[in-house]
Amino acid sequence: MTVLGVIADDFTGATDVASMLVRAGMRTVQVIGVPDGPPVQADAVVVALKSRTTPAHQAVAESLAALRWLQAAGARQFYFKYCSTFDSTPAGNIGPVAEALLEALGADFTIACPAFPENGRTVFRGHLFVGDELLSDSGMRHHPLTPMNDANLLRVLQAQSRGRVGLVRHDTVKQGVPAVQARFACLRAEGVRLAVADAIDNDDLRTLAVACADLPLITAGSGLALGLPAVYEARGWIRPDAQAAALQAVGGAAAVLAGSCSAATRAQVQHWIASGRPALRLDARELAQGRPLAAEALAWARAHLPEAPVLIYATARPEEVQAIQAEFGAERAGALVEACLAAIAQGLIASGVRRLVVAGGETSGAVVQALGVRQLRIGAAIDPGVPWTQVEHRPLLLALKSGNFGSTDFFSKALEQVS
Numbered sequence: 001m002t003v004l005g006v007i008a009d010d011f012t013g014a015t016d017v018a019s020m021l022v023r024a025g026m027r028t029v030q031v032i033g034v035p036d037g038p039p040v041q042a043d044a045v046v047v048a049l050k051s052r053t054t055p056a057h058q059a060v061a062e063s064l065a066a067l068r069w070l071q072a073a074g075a076r077q078f079y080f081k082y083c084s085t086f087d088s089t090p091a092g093n094i095g096p097v098a099e100a101l102l103e104a105l106g107a108d109f110t111i112a113c114p115a116f117p118e119n120g121r122t123v124f125r126g127h128l129f130v131g132d133e134l135l136s137d138s139g140m141r142h143h144p145l146t147p148m149n150d151a152n153l154l155r156v157l158q159a160q161s162r163g164r165v166g167l168v169r170h171d172t173v174k175q176g177v178p179a180v181q182a183r184f185a186c187l188r189a190e191g192v193r194l195a196v197a198d199a200i201d202n203d204d205l206r207t208l209a210v211a212c213a214d215l216p217l218i219t220a221g222s223g224l225a226l227g228l229p230a231v232y233e234a235r236g237w238i239r240p241d242a243q244a245a246a247l248q249a250v251g252g253a254a255a256v257l258a259g260s261c262s263a264a265t266r267a268q269v270q271h272w273i274a275s276g277r278p279a280l281r282l283d284a285r286e287l288a289q290g291r292p293l294a295a296e297a298l299a300w301a302r303a304h305l306p307e308a309p310v311l312i313y314a315t316a317r318p319e320e321v322q323a324i325q326a327e328f329g330a331e332r333a334g335a336l337v338e339a340c341l342a343a344i345a346q347g348l349i350a351s352g353v354r355r356l357v358v359a360g361g362e363t364s365g366a367v368v369q370a371l372g373v374r375q376l377r378i379g380a381a382i383d384p385g386v387p388w389t390q391v392e393h394r395p396l397l398l399a400l401k402s403g404n405f406g407s408t409d410f411f412s413k414a415l416e417q418v419s
């Protein structure tokens with residue numbers, strides 16, 4: 001019986017939260033989009049949507065469809081997973097989706113907690129930090145699709161919500177579960193529907209997870225999920241499985257595709273190039289001008305693949321991205337690059353690639369859709385938030401990396417782990 005049903009607003013975010021659950025022994029399956037078929041059997045089922053930057057009404061409709069499917073699978077609790085940098089626009093989609101899910105579940109209150117301390121994302125007094133910087137001072141202010149210019153999550157969330165937004169402060173979290181639950185009751189009585197919750201370490205997240213045990217819906221980054229398996233085990237709902245992260249070995253060639261322009265991915269691309277490995281840059285302007293870059297990149301890749309893994313990247317510096325966006329529009333430029341990388345992914349698989357690393361949330365979504373992947377088993381983590389995954393019924397391993405995750409040598413580290 002499925003215990004936890006997760007609705008993730010992008011594909012890398014889905015593997016991120018699934019990884020967190022698997023690591024604590026929950027057998028977890030990720031499905032891509034809302035399946036037509038019958039419910040999947042696992043302790044946790046994660047529905048990966050690509051709803052972070054779609055119009056709010058569309059994100060709401062897809063999230064509600066995912067909820068209904070997870071309800072049919074028997075899930076006892078639901079989790080709306082978004083990015084640990086709270087990626088959204090003034091129109092949404094975190095607020096509108098959270099409120100629609102609450103309503104559909106007949107619930108009146110939930111928390112919002114993007115904290116993921118293992119990856120440097122902490123929330124204090126409602127403000128989101130990325131490492132030592134406020135979110136608004138971090139590289140996220142340059143994000144191509146969801147630039148984040150305000151670190152005050154109460155303000156960010158209130159701007160996109162109909163109901164009132166409140167705060168569970170860190171000093172309350174530190175006092176433990178009863179204090180947090182008392183604060184929930186207080187906020188509820190004041191008419192607050194969404195409460196931003198402070199968390200600066202894993203102990204805070206565990207406290208929040210226990211305090212939320214009876215809420216029908218949790219909204220959070222992946223961090224809070226680390227506290228849930230213990231709650232379910234204590235209730236006798238799951239028995240942790242030591243083999244939850246085991247995947248089958250596959251042979252074949254290996255490649256990396258990068259469509260993220262985030263700081264961590266830029267450093268990873270540079271590291272790969274500096275270590276003398278084959279790399280090919282896709283020029284977004286040439287692409288927009290109609291040059292057949294996918295075909296050219298595939299011809300280049302086929303020449304190199306027999307000897308070594310290749311990297312193909314559109315990754316560019318913020319000023320380059322801004323120039324392209326000014327010329328062609330942010331949405332069109334992003335879509336063109338995504339479509340090109342997705343076509344390259346198809347060609348690589350046809351050429352025998354069986355281990356593929358993809359950098360970028362939206363990019364991963366485009367690649368996974370183009371490959372027709374429906375279901376992923378979640379394996380061991382390469383770095384916090386990024387596991388290897390196995391495509392169901394196909395000898396294909398995918399590592400879908402959120403742009404800002406992973407160490408500088410992530411690409412080679414990932415490939416070595418499954419060589």
Ligand code: ADP
Nearest residue numbers: 260262284314316334337338360361362363403
């Ligand atoms: P992240 O996980 O870092 O947010 P995403 O893949 O979600 O990465 O988003 C990056 C977006 O930037 C994608 O839509 C991608 O197509 C787009 N993009 C990538 N390279 C360029 C470029 N050189 N110019 C303009 N847009 C780009």
